[in-house]
Amino acid sequence: MSHSPNCLNCEVQITGKFCSNCGQKTDTHRITFKHFIFHDILHGVWHFEKGILFTLKEAMLRPGKAALDYIEGKRIRYYNVFYLILLLIGLGIFIENVYINSLHKYHSFIPDDQSDEVNNPVYDFLGKYVKFFLALAIPAFSLNSFILFNKKKLFYSEHLIIFGMMYLGIIMITLVGNLMYFFEFIEPVAFLSYFADLIMPFLLIIYLAFGFYGAFGNDYKKWNFALRLFIYLTLIIVELKLLGFILKTILLNQ
Template sequence: MQHNCLNCNQAITTNFCGNCGQKSSTHRYSLKHFIEHDFIHGVWHIDKGILYTIKALFTRPGHSVREYVLGKRAGYFNFITLLLLLVALAGVIAHYSQLNIADLMPEASKKTMTSLQRFTTNYPRIFLLITIPIYALFSYCWFSKAKFNYSEHLVLNSYKTAAELIIGICFTIITIFYTNVSVLTIIYFAGINLITIAYTVWLYHQFFSQSGYSKKSLLFRSIMVPVSYLIVSFVVGIVWAIFARLGH
């Protein structure tokens, strides 16, 4: 049966409008429909939405993000919305934790921390968001032959940060039920940090696996992105500390 699209008023005979893409059958919003369809189906549906995206980020991270960047986006959760949700969720969960990252630092280190180091330890989630354009610059430089533009590298590293936020949330949940600072320090510095670095290498290795790099070059460049970030962070930290001392 032919009728007009409620969005653009074009005549349609199929399930979707050929002019604007809206579904031909729309509905009046109700609390029941919002809960049953828009929330449960749109967000938590197993083959489309946030759960599908999170599953893909931890089973085939590079391949899934590359598909998203190249246009296969219907099943994936938008990276900006995902980041905002995860930051909000991390903040809520952190409220119930007995510890924060600063509590895991040795007392001697706390006394010598610069303002930059205090910011990174007191606001780790905000700091993670700040690192997105920095990581994007490094991945853009190391994988310039892949021909992805800087904006596409921003998308890639936004999903990387989303995965890191999820890993951080898991660690925060542990701190709610377990408060041994010594053990948690080992888990965080020797475990979580190594996991995030390994994940980063895995993500880049998969994402650029179809960009014409040899196996050795692909692995080397995947490793060098986080290494470059660590080197620059170390240098910036030293320079910041020197200027901080001169300021006093």
């Protein structure tokens, strides 16, 4: 542990547990293997009250309110939302690659009316990278809320934070759905994969409504909020259709 009167990071004189200039802790340890594993990795990343798990929990249970907390300055406990989105997108792409490869490997289990779809390069590409392209659409989705839910007079960049937090929850919900698709290869429980396909859109709509109500529900009368939410969801569907059309056009013309 460091006993220097000055911060080891910026060399400003220190008087408490944290440097008043850069915020680094004053009880700096030598990086032993034990400290690296149990503090820097397990504690620093997975600590439930500060880090990845805390941010994931907030994104699932109170996304709108958590985003507002972050915007208002309560940020120290949160992992960077957009870094976390990239990590989960990578995990989602891996899971979807495994699933699609499994479909090809076990193509004899696929009904004839679905075989062409599975062997379609457009289907493969969109199945693998759809979350990445949806992340590129975050600016458009955030612009929708900036226009429709503007009573708080938040900046456009702050609406990016709000939808970023909710997109984090969307990815987690879809990851669970993606894992359920593997039940397709287990005959007694194959119905669960079709159930996931059926219920996923409803779960996502409910989650978005829940998240936006947490962020903006107190700003509008219920009928006004419901109307704005309906317009918002309609815009998202139109934008997703447009994005899908553009991607398919690009891929088919290559």
